[in-house]
Each structure stands twice: as C-alpha cells, then as structure tokens.
Amino acid sequence: MTRSRPPIDLRALEAFVTVCETGSMTAAARHLHVSQSAVSQSIAALEREQNVELFDRESRPPRPNFAGRALLELAGPLLKQAHAVSSRIRDAALGQTLPVRLGCVDSFAATIGPELIRAMSGSARQIEMWSGLTPTLSQQIHQREVDVVVCTQPPVSDTRIAEAPLFSESFLAVASRRWLEKRDPADVDWSRLSFDLPLIRYTARSVIGQQVERLARHLNIDSPRRYEFDATDPLLSLVSANLGFAISTPLCLWQARHYLDEIIVLPLPDGRLSRRDFFIMHRHGEWDDLVDKISSLTEKILDEIIRPAFNRSLPQMPENALLQTRQSGKQR
Template structure:
C-alpha cells in the first residue's frame, strides 16, 4: 500500500534549496540568516516527511540525488507562488490594493451610487457595487461577501461591526400634481380619508417602516396595491388612483415622475424618518468608510437636494439632513 505523503513544509523547502545553491549547510545557514543546526533539522524533517533521502551524502560537498534533483526542479515555482500569496495577503491587510465590495440598498445605489463611482474612478481604488435589501446586505456583510454596507435599518449582533450614521430623510405623502391643482387646500389628513394608500410591499424594510408610521398617524387605508419598487407605485399615484408615503431619495430614484407628482409634509415624529447607516468591520476599510461619508453628504448637499427642491418645492426643509 502506497504511503500517504505529508505536504511540503515551505521553510524546509527553502532550506533544501539553499543547501543546493550554496553547496553546504553552513552556506545555507548564512544565506537564510539562521543557525546551521536549524538548516540540518529542516532538511532532515523534509526527508522524513517525504520518505526519501534527498542528498548523496557520500559526495563532498553534498549534492542532490535523483529525488533531490526532482524536488529542486519543482521547488522554484512552489516558493515563488508562496511569496505571491504572502504579498497578496499583505496588500489585503492594508485594505487599499483590492477592490472594495460595497453593498447598498436600491434607492441609495441608484441615486448616490453613480456619483460615488464617478468620484472614486479617478483614484487608484476600485469599487464593486452590489444593491439589495437591508436584511440581505446585513447577512452578506456578516458572511464577508461584501466589505461595506449602506443600510436603512440595523440590528447589530456582532460587536465587531461599526455603525456610522450617514443621513436621514423624512417620509412625505405623495399625490398626483393635477389633484393638488384641482383642490388647492387639500391636506394630508383629508387625502388619506378619501383615497386608498398605495404601499411598498411589507417584505421590504421601507414598507414596514411606512406601515408603522401610517398606523401612528391613524391612517387605516385598506390594502389594495403593493409594490416592491417606487416606479410602479408612482405610476398609480400619477394616475390619481391613490396616494403613497415615500421618501425624497426614493422619489429621486424615480425622478422621471417628478413632473406628475407633488408632496405634502407629514407631522414630525420619531417614526417619520428613514435613517441610513454605513456598516463595516472594526479596523477594516476605515479610510474608505470616511471617504464614503464625506462623498455621500457632498452628493446630497450639492446635487440631489437642490434638484429635488426645484422639482418639489413643497418638500420640508429637513426632508434630507
């Protein structure tokens, strides 16, 4: 029965190669900066693990035998590959040489995401961008499938995950612009009594948040229409088939509807805002996280918020902060 081979020990392999190159244990020890006994022990261990002698010990200086020559021929690529792996690990530990895997909720990815990519594209850093729902992104971060996550709700079960507040946005009532022109003094309470509420699906975090806030406000509209995305939701609002509760960022994501809709402010409440957080592991990607915070706030302040105010002058002052 053939003996199971022990995997090659790379340090012992380096010692073996050094002996072959220098022609002696003493020379190998000097080359590697270790003691002669350490070289002798490494070579003996390598021979023992592989079950073969590697040197013709009758020759002076010792020269590799047939097995030794075969190993010497294969040793170079093995050591070179090991050095490459070590270098890649070192690069990753500095968190600057590998692409950052950034996961974002859909509304963030579709609005702020392109500006982030544009801002970072001029640097040496690369970004791989994912989009999805908050629960899935949180799991991906925990499973190390992504490096940084932008979410709208956090339930931190891992003390090693750092939570950085990004920004907050207010929920607003969304209604057909033509309806407001017909009824200039229409307020949100009258509207919610007269029309059905068009909802985000309860499977989504925003759908659950809107539902809690609606109950807090006493809105008891029957469940008729539910959507996973803002586009179909706004198409029904624009057609005057109901009203919706949404957020500035979601409206900007579906901005081709902005000419057809208007917004009404809702009473201030702790439940009346959607908060965005950035999550990453402690001690990993800290510099990149700081870049994302600054870039995000810059995009909101100088690009998205001014454009929204021009399109929807009824937005509250603190709609995005």
C-alpha cells in the same frame, strides 16, 4: 485508524519544483540562495513526511518518478496560490492597496452611489460596490464579506462594529398631479389624499415596506392591500396614473426621478416613525479615513445635486425632507 499525513511544507515543495526545473540540487540551491545540503534535506523531509520517493535516483541527473511527476503537476497552482496569499497579506499590511468592499441599500446605491464612485474615481482607492437589503448587509459585515456598509437600520449591538449616523429623510405622501387638479387648494393634505385613494405599498419583505406599514397604522390609514411592489419605479407608475397614492422618501423618488413631473408630495406629521435614518458601519480601527471621505462626499452630493433638483421639480417638498445627521469623527 490510519494516521493522516501532514500537509505539504511549501518551502520543501518549492525546493522540489526548483530541482525539477533546474535539473540538479546544486543548481536549485543557487537559484534559491541556500546551500545544497538545505535543498537535499528539504526534499528528504518531504519524501519522509509523505512516505513516498519522488526521484528516480538511478538516473543521472535524478528525474522525478511517477509520484514526483504527479506532485510536480499539482505543485504549480498550489505555489501560485500561496504566493498570491502572501502578496495579499503584505498589501493588507500596507493598508492602501486592497479594494474596499462597499455594501449599500438599493436606494443609496442607485442614487448617491454613482456620484460617489465618480467623485472617487481619481483616487488610488478601488471600490467594489453592490447593493442589498439591510439585514443581509448587516450579516455580511459581521462575516467580513464587506468592509463598509450603508444601511437604514442600526445593527444589533456589537463592540466590534463602529456605527455613525449619515443622514435622515422624511416619509412623504405621494400623489398624481391629476388628483391635485381636481381638488380645492384648501383641501389638499395627506388625510384627504388617504381618504380619496388606496395606498400603494412597498412589499412587506423589504425594510422600507415594514416602516411604511408601521407609519400607516400610526396615522390610522386604513387601506386594503391591493398593490405591492419591490421597487419605486412600478409603484410610481400607478401613482402617476392616479390609481392610488404612496408613502415614500426623497431618495426613493430620486431613484425613479423620471416620474417627478407627474407627481406631487405632501408632508406627513412629524414623529419618530416619520423618518428613515441612514447609517454607515465598519469595523473599529479599519477604513476610518475612507468612511470619513464617503460621509463627506455623501453630504456634498445631497447638498449640490439632489436637493437643488428637488427644489426645481418638487418645490412643495418640506425643507427637512433631507437632514444631515453625521457628526464628523464621532460614532454613536
């Protein structure tokens, strides 16, 4: 079996490129602030390791031969990447120059996300935000594809991952105002609604769809599967047309808030299955200050923007529909 050649030594490669660019080993040594013998030894070691000569030594000054010209052509991008890697490592060690990669579930990214970015726009910290499903986000933080995650299910226990409660929201029955107009106020509740209309569902592929389905079974809502949607917007379009009712949450309703004037919400019985919890996750010892900042800003956005808007548009929404569960400085 043929032995593979060792990888190219980057310092020797830099010496080789500098000799080619300056025209001599003496000039290269001055440029690199080393001795001429150090440059000569680096190039000799490079030729020995690769078992190839790189210069035509009969010319004066020595010029790269065919193999040398091939290496010179490849060396530029390689050295550039090596310098970029070195710079990124130094930046990471300094701790405040790398962008943070923030992954969020869709309903958070579409509602609190823009306000969060706006509030942090004046800081030196750059944020890269994208959305996804909770299982995908949990996998991404374990694989270091994201730095901080906001999701709606706690991860599988992992001592490397810090997890803290952020806030919780209640599931609500959502109906068209047309349905309300036809009913006696004394006969308006979720059970009457589920008797009159079919349940319009979130798709079972989503975490919220699975949560709603468990809650519906718990409440004995026996409704045929007719309509299922990945997003709240098309779901509320059918609800507002009085073609059915839905079970959703305040953040999802805020995501499709152009329908708020056409719908009403009714509280569902309290219980473990009746709430959706949000968590913020990151690796222990990493991004602690930023996680506290995101948590504080999220609380402020809920208090100053989203709750007041719901009080105006949906005054029947229960006071406990959005609850802060964050405990500053503590992880569960």
